[in-house]
Every structure is written in C-alpha cells, then in structure tokens.
Amino acid sequence: MPTDLRCPVCGNSYADHWRCECDHPLDFATQPLPDGPAPAFADLDTRDGLWAFADFLPIERAADLGAGWTPIVDSEGRLPAESRPSAGDAPEWNATFKLEYVSPTGSFKDRGAATTIARAIECGADRVIEDSSGNAGTAIATYAARAGLDSEIYVPADAKAAKLRAIERTGADVVRVEGTRAAVTTAAIENVENDAGWYASHAWNPAFFAGTATFALELAAQCDWQVPDAIVSPLGHGTLFLGAYRGFRALHEAGWTDEMPRLLGAQAAGYAPIVDRLDGHTDPDDPNDLADGIQIRDPVRIEAICESIQATDGDAIAIDAETTREEHERLGRAGFDVEPTCAVAPAALHEYRERGVVDDTDHVVVPLTGAGSNA
Numbered sequence: 013m014p015t016d017l018r019c020p021v022c023g024n025s026y027a028d029h030w031r032c033e034c035d036h037p038l039d040f041a042t043q044p045l046p047d048g049p050a051p052a053f054a055d056l057d058t059r060d061g062l063w064a065f066a067d068f069l070p071i072e073r074a075a076d077l078g079a080g081w082t083p084i085v086d087s088e089g090r091l092p093a094e095s096r097p098s099a100g101d102a103p104e105w106n107a108t109f110k111l112e113y114v115s116p117t118g119s120f121k122d123r124g125a126a127t128t129i130a131r132a133i134e135c136g137a138d139r140v141i142e143d144s145s146g147n148a149g150t151a152i153a154t155y156a157a158r159a160g161l162d163s164e165i166y167v168p169a170d171a172k173a174a175k176l177r178a179i180e181r182t183g184a185d186v187v188r189v190e191g192t193r194a195a196v197t198t199a200a201i202e203n204v205e206n207d208a209g210w211y212a213s214h215a216w217n218p219a220f221f222a223g224t225a226t227f228a229l230e231l232a233a234q235c236d237w238q239v240p241d242a243i244v245s246p247l248g249h250g251t252l253f254l255g256a257y258r259g260f261r262a263l264h265e266a267g268w269t270d271e272m273p274r275l276l277g278a279q280a281a282g283y284a285p286i287v288d289r290l291d292g293h294t295d296p297d298d299p300n301d302l303a304d305g306i307q308i309r310d311p312v313r314i315e316a317i318c319e320s321i322q323a324t325d326g327d328a329i330a331i332d333a334e335t336t337r338e339e340h341e342r343l344g345r346a347g348f349d350v351e352p353t354c355a356v357a358p359a360a361l362h363e364y365r366e367r368g369v370v371d372d373t374d375h376v377v378v379p380l381t382g383a384g385s386n387a
Contacts, residue, residue, distance in 0.1 A: 014134040015070040016041040017218060020316075028135045030204065030211040037312050039218045040070045043262055050237045050268035062123055062226040068262055069222055074130040075159035079122035080226060083111045084234050087358075087378070089346070105358050107376040108240070110231060112252075113350050117151045117178070118383035120227065120252050121214065125151035127223030128212050129159050137161065137210035143200035145193065145304060146175035147382055148214040148251075153184035156212070164209055166200040168193060172304070175386060193307065215249040215312040224255025225262065231377060232263055239263075239273045241374035244361045246353055246381055247277030247286060247328055248306030250317040257320035273377075275320055276369065277328035278360035280353075283307040284330035289318055300333040302340070305353035305382060329363055331356040349384040357381075 018025050018041040019032035025041060032038055046067035056064050062080035063073045087105035112120035129152065132140050142152040143166040156163035163184040167176065171188070179186055189196040197215075204211040214220045232239055239260060247253045253275060263269040279287050282299025283306065301307075311317060321328060331339075339355035348354075357378045364370040 014131065030213065030216050037216050037218070037316075040222065042070065043258075043265070044068055044070055045262060045266045050233075050266075053233055053236065056233060062126060062223065062230070065226055065229045068225070068229060068259075068266075069127065071127050071130045071219055071222060072134060074133045075126060075155045077116040077122065077126070077155065077158055079115050079126050080230060082114055082230075084108050084231065084377070085111065087346075105361060105378070106372060107244075107358070107361060107378050109348070110227070110377055110379045111348075112227070112379050112381050113354070113383040113386075117147070117154050118386045119147040119151065120224065120379060120381045121147045121151035122155075123226050124148070124214055124220035124223035124251055124255070125155040125212075128152065128214070128217050128219040129155040129161065131217070131219035132156075132161065132210050132212055133159055135210065139164065139209040140212040141200055141204050141209035142166070142212045142214065143196045144214065145171055145196075145307070147305060147386055149184075150175060150178040150182075150386070152212050152214070153179045153182040156184070157182040162209075163212075164203070166196050166203075168196050178386070194310065214251050220251060221255045221258060224252050225259030227252060227379065228256045228259025229263060232260070232269055237269055239269050239271050240377045242274040242276055242364075242370055242376045244276045244278060244357045244364065244370075244376060244378045246303070246306050246357050246379075247279050247317070248283070248308040249311050250286075250313055252379060252381065253277055254313055254317055254320055257324065272324050275324045275326035276360065276364055277317075277321070277326070278356040279328055279330045280306050280336075280356060281330040281332040283309055284328070285309055285311060285314060286317055286321070286328040287330045289314065290321070290328055298332060300331060300336055300356075302333045302336045302352040303331070303356050305351065306356070327364070327369060329360055331359045331363075335359050343380070344384075348380055350380050351382040351384055351386050354380045354382055
C-alpha cells in the first residue's frame with residue numbers, strides 16, 4: 013500500500029491526494045530511516061542509482077533509468093591557477109561542483125521524476141499530468157514513458173523549442189498555454205480536478221521531494237559522511253533546495269551525520285519571492301530572463317523553504333541577467349556544458365563570499381543542475 017500523506021498545517025491524512033482541503037501542500041506521514049550506522053562507501057551498491065538509499069525512501073522502486081550518483085568534481089580542475097587558460101579572467105569558485113546535468117534527461121529533475129512516477133504506479137495511475145517550463149516536464153514525461161504510462165505536459169506557449177522537442181519525443185501530449193507561468197499551472201490543475209489524470213507535479217507532489225532528497229544522501233556518502241559547510245543552489249520552486257534540506261535532516265536523524273550544511277539559495281532577479289520574504293531588496297522591474305528554470309514568483313512551498321533557510325542559518329540572494337550571462341560563459345570556458353539557470357548558483361557563491369557569509373576555507377558544494385542541451 014502507498015505510504016499515507018499528511019498535511020503539516022491541519023493534520024489531515026490522505027491515502028492519495030495532491031493537495032489538502034486547506035489548500036496546503038502535503039508531505040509523507042512518515043520519514044523512513046535505516047537502522048544501524050552509516051555504511052562504508054564500498055558497501056553501497058551504486059548500480060542501484062538513487063534506490064541505493066531505499067531505506068530512506070517512502071516509495072518502492074519502479075520506472076528506473078539509472079538516475080543518481082552524479083559526479084562531484086573540483087570546480088577549478090587540476091591545473092594550478094597560473095597555468096589555467098582562464099587565469100585572471102574570473103575569480104576562482106573554490107568549490108565542489110556536483111554534476112546533476114549528466115542525469116539521464118539532463119537535469120536533477122530525474123531524481124524527483126523517478127520517485128514521482130514510482131508513486132503514481134503505487135497509486136494505480138495510468139495517466140499523469142504535469143505543468144513545467146522544461147526540465148521537470150521532460151523528466152516526468154520520460155519516466156512515464158519508461159513505466160508505460162500516458163502523460164500530458166502543460167507548458168508555456170513560449171517555452172524553449174529544445175525543451176518542447178525533448179518532451180514530445182517521449183510521446184507525451186503537450187498542451188501549450190498562453191499567459192503567465194501561473195496560467196499554465198491553473199490549466200493543468202483544472203484537468204486534474206476533472207479526473208483527466210494523476211497530478212505528477214514537481215511543486216506539489218511530495219514524492220518529487222523524496223527523490224531530490226537523494227542529492228543530499230548521495231553527496232554525504234561521496235564525502236565519507238562529512239557534510240559540507242554550505243550548499244549554494246538555484247532556487248525557484250525549491251525542489252532541489254528543499255529536497256536537499258530534507259535529505260540532510262534525515263541523515264542527521266538517522267545518526268549518519270553530525271551536522272547540517274548551511275543552505276544558500278540563488279534566485280533570479282525579478283523572480284525572487286524568497287529574497288523578498290527575507291529582506292525585500294529585489295527589483296521586480298529588472299527581471300533575469302536568462303534563468304528561465306527558476307522564474308517562479310509564487311512557490312507552492314515557500315513557507316517550508318523559508319523554514320529550511322532559518323533552520324540552517326542560510327540565506328537567499330537574487331542574481332541579475334548580466335551576471336548570469338557572464339557566469340554562464342565562464343562555466344563553459346571551464347568545461348561545464350550547462351544551461352544558463354545553472355549559472356546563478358556559482359555567481360551567488362562569489363557574492364556570498366564578498367558578503368562574508370562563506371569563508372574561503374569553507375567546503376562549499378554547488379550543484380550544476382541542467383545540461384546545455386536543455387537550453
């Protein structure tokens with residue numbers, strides 16, 4: 013039987029639903045935790061992908077494409093600074109990059125899609141519905157195809173052609189919606205409420221966050237169960253940001269790690285509701301239209317995101333379009349073929365260092381979240 017869902021606000025429980033009657037997003041009623049100490053890395057079967065952490069997941073394995081165990085690399089490479097072709101061209105990142113963009117569909121959304129489609133199967137769905145500007149739609153459609161489920165993906169009418177082609181190749185029904193990103197979500201929800209399909213929303217469905225929590229589990233294992241001092245991540249709906257928080261929290265509760273990293277968000281200027289909530293210093297009239305993957309003005313789980321920032325002594329800042337463009341070019345020259353949205357996180361790392369939020373000696377991990385081919 014599927015694990016029950018519970019509303020963290022009013023306490024209502026559900027066997028299968030996408031939203032509480034009080035309109036709040038739902039979470040799993042229980043967080044599974046393993047017994048015993050953390051295993052040696054050699055004892056983890058990485059061939060199982062993210063399901064190597066099945067003891068932490070409230071969902072049974074299904075619809076597998078091998079997602080997980082993305083590499084971690086030194087952001088600067090192995091050459092000394094004076095020998096690098098780009099020496100003097102940009103400040104050093106001095107961080108660890110986790111290459112989420114080498115996932116099967118080209119983004120970290122594979123993690124959430126794998127667990128969301130597995131949950132759909134547990135709940136008996138035969139057709140799933142998602143609304144997305146790109147990567148989440150591609151991932152949900154791909155994993156649905158892998159599972160033999162029909163899918164219907166609602167997208168903005170002006171979505172990037174490369175992302176639309178990736179969704180269409182899966183055989184999904186693509187529904188283009190004119191208007192704002194919110195209008196796309198509204199159209200999808202209307203069909204869900206008319207029983208046209210099971211809502212596989214990366215923003216609403218708790219199964220998606222259970223999948224992105226494996227980012228933290230995996231990273232901790234790759235670092236010999238020593239968590240970094242800070243994670244700097246792009247922040248839109250918070251699917252990776254909040255998932256990482258939940259993963260690190262589960263590790264701590266299981267006794268596998270001793271600390272929690274600081275969670276530092278990077279939002280797109282003009283689409284920075286978390287930054288506005290924290291200090292109100294953004295300009296909505298100067299939008300960052302390059303970072304299309306995080307152009308979210310009303311995150312569904314904004315309260316949970318802010319709570320995770322507070323709990324880890326974290327922060328969030330907004331990055332403008334020109335800074336994003338420059339950082340994207342630097343990443344390309346350093347050998348990282350990523351989409352522009354990725355660039356907001358390493359750009360934010362520079363600013364966090366300038367503000368003194370992060371020290372030069374801190375171990376910082378930056379996920380590079382989406383492939384250049386997805387741009």
